[in-house]
Amino acid sequence: MLVFKTKKELLDYILTLPKKNKLGLVPTMGALHTGHVSLVQKAxxxxxxxxxxIFVNPTQFDNKEDLAKYPHTLDADLELLSNVSEDILVFSPSAKEVYGSKIKAKKYDFEGLDTVMEGAFRDDHFNGVGTIVEALLLLVKPDRxxxxxxxxxxxxxxxxLVKQQEIPVEIVGxxxxxxxxxxxxxxxxxxxSKPLRQKASFIYRTLLAAKEKFGTENANSVLNWIKEQFEEEEGLELEYVEITDAETLNxxxxxxxxxxxxxxxxxxADGVRLIDNIAL
Structure with missing residues (x-):
């Protein structure tokens, strides 16, 4: 497994690959787990x-404390990836390598996709996400x-973003x-903690029940039911719940x-912010 710290090293190696080879990219912020492994395996x-x-992108954190607490586990991440395949190419740059001397996000117009839900609670988060994803796509030039x-x-x-910037890549969800x-x-x-981790499974159980209710009830009724469940559940504080059009997020x-x-x-959950979603 090859690990590259600079854009030049990575690009020089990619240029040696056969042009017919399909290239997949899996962007992560490290602290890898089984969910990441599933993405890598599909790629x-x-x-x-x-x-x-593997890059903890500073521009997508609106909370400096959250950024400081984010785990940096590069050695463990590399070991996990090596167990998946020794042929993976890893790009693990510094913030300076990615951004230069000025760590700042670009500004995008995502046509309202970024102003609801996460965007309403995390200022500039999606500008930071867009900045790093665009940079990686333009550097690696993956097929997927x-x-x-x-x-x-x-x-x-x-x-x-890919559509607006006309980047020729297939985005795979x-x-x-x-x-x-x-x-x-x-x-x-x-x-x-282990007990809190178990308790947090209440989030998914509630979503599953809401999915069933959505088959026969209107959206407001389902939303109110979810809010009531969390009002009665100690230790879990609901920040928001929304039912949206899957395409527009309205x-x-x-x-x-x-x-x-x-x-x-x-x-x-005890100060740790957890997000989830489910198709209805």
């Missing part, structure tokens, strides 16, 4: 060469790039990988059989 299955980036559906809003924004009790896998889960009031819908949720 390996569909491409001759796979690049995994892989992102998990746990961050479904991010996935839709990246699809919008991959299903959420869950812990045995249902909690969506996340690097943040490591900050939860909150809905009435259902249309021709459209697809999704429920999104953000919850604090």
């Amino acid at each position: 390996i299955d569909e491409n001759e060469t796979v690049v995994v980036s 790039a892989y992102f998990g559906e746990k961050d479904f809003q991010q996935l839709q924004i990246i699809r919008k 991959c299903a959420i990988v869950r812990e045995p009790h249902g909690l969506a896998m996340s690097s943040r889960n490591e900050r939860l 909150p809905i009031t009435t259902k249309n059989e021709k459209l697809k819908y999704r429920a999104f949720i953000a919850v604090y």
